[in-house]
Amino acid sequence: MTAVSATHESPSRERIEASILLAAEEVFSQHGYRGASLQMIADRAGLPKANILYYMGSKQALYVRLLNRMMHRWNEVLEDITPDSDPATVLSDFIRTKMVLGQRYPKGSKLFAAEILAGAPFLSDYLAGELRDWVSSRAAIIRQWSAQGKMDAVDPRWLIFLIWSATQHYTEYSAQVGGILGRDALTEEDLESISTFLEHVILKGCGITGSASNSAPNNSADAHSAGN
Secondary structure (H helix, E strand, O other), X not given: XXXXXXXXXXXXXXXXXXXXXXXXXXXXXXXXXXXXXXXXHHHHHOOOHHHHHHHHOOHHHHHHHHHHHHHHHHHHHHOOOOOOOOHHHHHHHHHHHHHHHHHHOHHHHHHHHHHHHOOOOOOHHHHHHHHHHHHHHHHHHHHHHHHOOOOOOOOHHHHHHHHHHHHHHHHHOHHHHHHHHOOOOOOHHHHHHHHHHHHHHHHXXXXXXXXXXXXXXXOOHHHOOOOO
């Protein structure tokens, strides 16, 4: 077989890329970056290796794309916040969306954690550049909420770190959580209870007295398919 181009006679580019990304996430999660190969990913996706190179460029480019995709999924709920936004609603949505996405994409979450624990060899530029700028821009808005009296003057960076880590715990330490709870996976009731608990602790810790009007997760989590 030879590499195919995305035409009306073949699967769309988006569909092929989604298949490659799904296969790559499984292979990298199972074997790590060094143990994985493009041939293994191609075999898992049911495509020739040439297609992987055609659509993704290289093993490293594919790996970094997976990691960036995970961060984008997690943080999209904060993309459109403004000084006029309600902190209770925004932070509740952030917590609940992160909880849902962690359970929906556990392999991607664990893959990202492994990269960070390894010293972020492939993400150092992203972390010190694009992500640092993103956090700074979100922090500036959160500081405006504090100046308006909507919440206490907490350091927004620590707040973002706290929500990242508190929600990711239930994915990256799932064996520990499952062992203590006595079950293999979290139930919907567990997710609701955890989300409500985190909302209570974090919002109260930030001096936010009002609660979000809608306790259900927003549509951010549902907006992401495996191909995004």
